[in-house]
Amino acid sequence: xxxxxxxxxxxxxxxxxxTRIRSGPTAVRQFxxxxxxxxxxxxxxxxxxxxxxxxxxxxDFQNLHxxxxxxxxNLKDPQGLAVFKRLAAKADVVVENFRPDVKxxxxxxxxxxxxxxxxxxxxxxxxFGQDGPYHKRPGFDQIAQGMGGLMSITGAPGEGPMRVGIxxxxxxxxxxxxxxxxxxxxxxxxSGQGQWVQTSLLQAQIFxxxxxxxxxxxxxxxxxxxxxxxxxxxxxGVFKTSDGYINIATTGGKIWERCAQAIGAPELVTNxxxxxxxxxxxxxxxxxxxxxxxxxxxxxxxxxxxxNAAGVPCGPIYTVDQMFADEQVKHLGxxxxxxxxxxxxxRLVGQPYTLSRTxxxxxxxxxxxxxxxxxxxxxxxFSAAEIAALKKDKVV
Numbered sequence: 001x002x003x004x005x006x007x008x009x010x011x012x013x014x015x016x017x018x019t020r021i022r023s024g025p026t027a028v029r030q031f032x033x034x035x036x037x038x039x040x041x042x043x044x045x046x047x048x049x050x051x052x053x054x055x056x057x058x059x060d061f062q063n064l065h066x067x068x069x070x071x072x073x074n075l076k077d078p079q080g081l082a083v084f085k086r087l088a089a090k091a092d093v094v095v096e097n098f099r100p101d102v103k104x105x106x107x108x109x110x111x112x113x114x115x116x117x118x119x120x121x122x123x124x125x126x127x128f129g130q131d132g133p134y135h136k137r138p139g140f141d142q143i144a145q146g147m148g149g150l151m152s153i154t155g156a157p158g159e160g161p162m163r164v165g166i167x168x169x170x171x172x173x174x175x176x177x178x179x180x181x182x183x184x185x186x187x188x189x190x191s192g193q194g195q196w197v198q199t200s201l202l203q204a205q206i207f208x209x210x211x212x213x214x215x216x217x218x219x220x221x222x223x224x225x226x227x228x229x230x231x232x233x234x235x236x237g238v239f240k241t242s243d244g245y246i247n248i249a250t251t252g253g254k255i256w257e258r259c260a261q262a263i264g265a266p267e268l269v270t271n272x273x274x275x276x277x278x279x280x281x282x283x284x285x286x287x288x289x290x291x292x293x294x295x296x297x298x299x300x301x302x303x304x305x306x307x308n309a310a311g312v313p314c315g316p317i318y319t320v321d322q323m324f325a326d327e328q329v330k331h332l333g334x335x336x337x338x339x340x341x342x343x344x345x346x347r348l349v350g351q352p353y354t355l356s357r358t359x360x361x362x363x364x365x366x367x368x369x370x371x372x373x374x375x376x377x378x379x380x381x382f383s384a385a386e387i388a389a390l391k392k393d394k395v396v
Contacts, residue, residue, distance in 0.1 A: 003372070004339075004363040006067040007035035009355060013185065015093040016084075017041060017068065018108070022141070022167055023125045023201065024097030025064040026174025027181070031093070032067035033351050033360045039087070039376055040070040042369050044080075044394065056369070063348045065366035066338055071377065072370030072396050075106050079395045087380055088113045088120060093181055097125040100135050110196040120194040121184040123177045129200045139201045144169035148205025149223075153212055156227040173204035234280040235259070235287050238317065239295040246300050248291070249313040256280070262310035263294045338362040370396070 005011055014037040017028045032038040054060040074080040085108075088094060094113060096103055103109040103124075110122040124130060127139015145151050145163050155162030180197035188194055206213060212223040212231070223231060230236035235256070236249040250256045253276075260268045268274050268290060273283045280287055295303055300316050307314040318326065324335055338346040339362070351360045373396050377387050390396045 003037075003069060003375075005035040006033050006363040007355070007358050007360045009358040009360075010034040010036040013037065013092040014090065015039070015095065016087055016091050018094065018096040018098070019125075020097065022064065022170040023174045023177070024095055026171055027097075027123060027125065027177040028068070028095050029064055029066070030175070030178035031181075032065075035358070035360075036093075038068040039372075040065065040068045040367060041075075041084070042070050042072045044072045044074040044370075044396070056366070062338075062346055062366050066346075066348060066362060067364050068367055069364075069372040069376060070367035070370055071373035073373075074395050075108065077393075077395050079390065079393060081107050083377075083382075083390065083395065084108060085113070085116055086382075087376075089116050090380060091117070091120065092185065093121045093123065095123040095125075095177065095181070099138065100124075100126050100130045114194065118193055119188060121181050121188065121197065122194065123181045123197045124199075125173050125177050126198075126200045128202050130198050134202075141167035141170040141201060144201035144205045148202055149209055149213070150205055153209075153223045153225055153231075155225050157225045159225070162225075168208060169201040169205040172208050173199050173201045176204050176207070229284060229288070232281070234277070234284045235291055237288060239288070239292050241295050241300045241303055242297060243299045245317050246295060246303050247315050247317060248295075248307065251313075253277070255312055258310045259291075259307070259312045262307050262312055263291060265290065265294055336362045338365050340365050 010031055013031065015028060015031045017025075017038055017040045019025050019028055028038055028040075073083060075084060088108075094108075096108075110120075110124075113120050113122060126135065127144065128134040128137055142163050145168065146161065148169060150168070151161035151163055154164055176199045177197060180199060184195050184197050215221045215223055228238040230249070233249070233251045236251070237247070238245050239248055248259065250259050256274075257269050260266055268287070272279065274280050274287050298306075304314055304316060316322075323329055329335075334350045334352065335347055336350040338348055340346055344365075346365055348362065350362065354360075374387055377390075377396070378384075382390075387396070
C-alpha cells in the first residue's frame, strides 16, 4: 500500500472508520495519526458540502479526519453490506458511533462481524451505553456534561450551571474508545481473539469528574461551583494584574509561604485566618482580595517572572491566538502543517505526545468523499470488473 503513513507505530493495523460528528472521529484519529491504515466509509449520498459536524473543507472536519483514506459505500444495499463484510474479514478494527440499534439493523454489529472475523476488535461509542433504560436516547456532548455532573461544578457560585468551553464528553469518550481498542489489540496478541470495546459520553464524563466524584462516593460531599477557585487548594485562582489577569496555584503550606513572600505580603502567612489549609479555604474571598490588592499593581509578565523564580506555579491567561504565539508552544511544535496537492494552507493540531523512534506526522490531508474507493477495493481483492459493477449499481 503506497499511501503516505503518519507513523510506523501502528502501521500493521487496518481500521474501518464508520464514525461521524466528533467522538468517533476523535477515537479513529489516534489510529490514523500513528500510522494505521484507516479507511473512512462515507455514505454514498455524502457530498463535499455540509457534513454532520461542519463542512468537509472546514477547520473542524479537517482537524478530525487527517491521515485517512476514504471510500463510499451504501450500507443499506445488500451488495454494500456484502462489500463491507469482505473488508471486515481482513480488517483489525471497526469503530462506530451510531445509536446502539442502528448497527444491528444494518447487519454490521459486533456479533455479525465476529462470525466472519473472530479477531476483529469492534469499538462502539454511544450517548448512554449499549443497553439500559436510556440506551436508545440520542447522545450529545452538552447533555452528557449536564447528566454527568460537570455543569453543576462549573461556573461561578450562584450563577447557574455552566458548560465548559470544549466538547469534553465527546473528546474523552473518543480517547477512551481508542485506549480500549489498543488494550484489546494487545490482549489479542495473547488470545488470538478480538472483542467488543464499549464506552459512552456519559461514562467518559463521569470518569473525568475524578476527585470530584470521589468526594461524593467516599465522603458523601456534593461538590459545588467554585468559579476560578480550586475546590480544595486555596489560594488557587485568577488574580487581576495591572494589564490583565494571572493564574496562581498553591498546593500546600510551603508554596503558600513562597507565594506570600513573592507578592510582598509575608504577614498573610502568620495571619490566623490564613495559617492553615482549612482556614484559607474558609476565608478564601478575603484572602483572594488581599492577594489581588498586590498583584494588580504590576503587569502579568512581571508576576509570571517573579512567581516562577520563587517556585510558585503561575501563568498568563491566553486567548487562543496568544497561546499559539507563546514560545514554549512553538517549541513543542503542536501546530503542524499538512502537505497538500493544491494551494490550500492546512495547519492543524498535532498529537500531544511523542514517540522517540516512530513519531507522528501530518502525512496526508483529509480525503475528499470516496476519494480512494477504487484503490481500497482493489487492495482488498476486488477485481476491476467487480468494482465497475458496484459503481454501476450505485453501491460505491
